[in-house]
Amino acid sequence: MSSVAVFSPKASHGRSTDWLQAWLPKLVLAPSVVIVLVGFYAYILWTLLLSFTNSRFMPSYKWVGLAQYMRLMENDRWWVASQNLLVFGGLFIAISLCLGVLLAVLLDQRIRAEGAIRTIYLYPMALSMIVTGTAWQWLLNPGLGLDKLLRDWGWEGFRFDWLVDPDRVVYCLVMAAVWQASGFVMALFLAGLRGVDPSIVRAAQVDGASLPTIYLRIVLPSLRPVFFSSLMILAHIAIKSFDLVAAMTAGGPGYASDLPAMFMYTHTFTRGQMGLGAASAMLMLGAVLAILVPYLYSELRTKRHE
Amino acid sequence: MSDVSVAQRRSSDVLLPPGEGGAKRRMRAMSLSRLAIHATLILACALYLVPLVVMLLTSFKTPEDIRTGNLLSWPEAFTLIGWIKAWGVVGSYFWNSVMIVVPAVLISTVMGALNGYVLSMWRFRGSQLFFGLLLFGCFLPFQVILLPASFTLGKLGLANTTTGLVLVHVVYGLAFTTLFFRNFYVSVPEALVRAARLDGAGFFTIFGRILLPMSIPTIMVCLIWQFTQIWNDFLFGVVFASGDTQPITVALNNLVNTSTGIKEYNVDMAAAMIAGLPTLVVYVLAGKYFLRGLTSGAVKG
Numbered sequence: 307m308s309s310v311a312v313f314s315p316k317a318s319h320g321r322s323t324d325w326l327q328a329w330l331p332k333l334v335l336a337p338s339v340v341i342v343l344v345g346f347y348a349y350i351l352w353t354l355l356l357s358f359t360n361s362r363f364m365p366s367y368k369w370v371g372l373a374q375y376m377r378l379m380e381n382d383r384w385w386v387a388s389q390n391l392l393v394f395g396g397l398f399i400a401i402s403l404c405l406g407v408l409l410a411v412l413l414d415q416r417i418r419a420e421g422a423i424r425t426i427y428l429y430p431m432a433l434s435m436i437v438t439g440t441a442w443q444w445l446l447n448p449g450l451g452l453d454k455l456l457r458d459w460g461w462e463g464f465r466f467d468w469l470v471d472p473d474r475v476v477y478c479l480v481m482a483a484v485w486q487a488s489g490f491v492m493a494l495f496l497a498g499l500r501g502v503d504p505s506i507v508r509a510a511q512v513d514g515a516s517l518p519t520i521y522l523r524i525v526l527p528s529l530r531p532v533f534f535s536s537l538m539i540l541a542h543i544a545i546k547s548f549d550l551v552a553a554m555t556a557g558g559p560g561y562a563s564d565l566p567a568m569f570m571y572t573h574t575f576t577r578g579q580m581g582l583g584a585a586s587a588m589l590m591l592g593a594v595l596a597i598l599v600p601y602l603y604s605e606l607r608t609k610r611h612e
Numbered sequence: 613m614s615d616v617s618v619a620q621r622r623s624s625d626v627l628l629p630p631g632e633g634g635a636k637r638r639m640r641a642m643s644l645s646r647l648a649i650h651a652t653l654i655l656a657c658a659l660y661l662v663p664l665v666v667m668l669l670t671s672f673k674t675p676e677d678i679r680t681g682n683l684l685s686w687p688e689a690f691t692l693i694g695w696i697k698a699w700g701v702v703g704s705y706f707w708n709s710v711m712i713v714v715p716a717v718l719i720s721t722v723m724g725a726l727n728g729y730v731l732s733m734w735r736f737r738g739s740q741l742f743f744g745l746l747l748f749g750c751f752l753p754f755q756v757i758l759l760p761a762s763f764t765l766g767k768l769g770l771a772n773t774t775t776g777l778v779l780v781h782v783v784y785g786l787a788f789t790t791l792f793f794r795n796f797y798v799s800v801p802e803a804l805v806r807a808a809r810l811d812g813a814g815f816f817t818i819f820g821r822i823l824l825p826m827s828i829p830t831i832m833v834c835l836i837w838q839f840t841q842i843w844n845d846f847l848f849g850v851v852f853a854s855g856d857t858q859p860i861t862v863a864l865n866n867l868v869n870t871s872t873g874i875k876e877y878n879v880d881m882a883a884a885m886i887a888g889l890p891t892l893v894v895y896v897l898a899g900k901y902f903l904r905g906l907t908s909g910a911v912k913g
Contacts, residue, residue, distance in 0.1 A: 331734035432895035434844035549846035
């Protein structure tokens, strides 16, 4: 090949542009490769390194081994935050899924104003969690919010002060988060329902199955992939939830509504506990991986089976 | 095929009892359940709309009106005091957000398009591995990169600057923008590109002449996704910006959660509306692309 090219000046010119053409894709991708390797992976390792040091306001590289993780385990506030994440995440995911599926199934019954209704269910997803938090903080305001509304409407003894109740404040976060994300689950499932082969449903109807039975036994089980991807996204939102807590309760009262993301921010950036913050961030990454890896594993396995 | 249709006919004979009464009863049951479905859907609409309605009503009230009325009471008189005050507090931060969003969205979209093009049409050894490494970025909890990123911005002299925030948003938006374009270009027949290559078209010619013109919907999805993400961001804003460079979400949070002075809920709600309006408008105008971005991020991510 090359011996032929050497004899022809035109071909050698062609070869230099060929060389450029061959390298161009790699050159174009190069900045992103650097960004990913440094900005994602090197930074994770850097944070991991910091979690093994006694860094406070400034990074220091004095190795303390697992001491920060031990401190985390003994930290009451961290346990409150983790427990809150379980309660918040569990309820948020369960309620959003149920509500989303229900609305999707109902909307799938040839509703005339479907487009408009869908738009209404989904609009909270376009808002910032800070806006959502602000709105719900006002809605649930003890004294002037829902509290007063229902009393004005004639329910004299109505009291609603969960927002300042350390034992119940986490449920307020659940309400706001469900309001924001359940429409999204609805949209995912509605898209999934549209992909179900109508002849299966018709066949079941012919066999005399009622509509609820058809959905519960046939249609919804066939939407397993949609279910799992919704689960993934909701879990991901729950673990990353920081803005909602910041705007709605700022972690309070006390630290009763703290979540790990909030814990990490507060300790790292306002309390000068950088090492501890880094350790908590690594545990958050661990939580994400604990959900992500089995999901990806099952995805790959089903793909191989297909 | 014919078996099914026979079965269908036969069982429909069984299902429909003879006589008018049975048919009527069935009709009534049908319309009752239809009514229940519609009622549930409309009730849900009302519940989803209540927070927005409350925000709007409150933002047009006077503080006095807020104390005497309730969440859903009609304002005694519509006043713009809340909005004017809110704009006075968060207006300059609104422009900060615009200054951050516009370049960050454009740069990350262009990079995502080029990355997606390379990763689908010009694959090379290791490009698949790179795509996998990049995809993980969609799931990265950002807490895990905050500290090194802030050290780096400090070293670059970009701490607390708009440029710094743009950079951060470009870097951590890349996973999604690349994903959008890559997934679209994978569905484009490779023969198209191969034929153009045989005709002597180069890397950028093929991209500009063949792929770009057909990517308009993907570009829309990507622009809207990035716009929503970056406009609504709070974490990067609160960590990497301070004072005059803060985006509107941070300014709104500061306004709402300051413990000094009397709470002016009308101002809070007007400020929240100002922060939420740009993404709401985009959503109403281009909901189709917004939804497509969400679902493609979800299904493939």
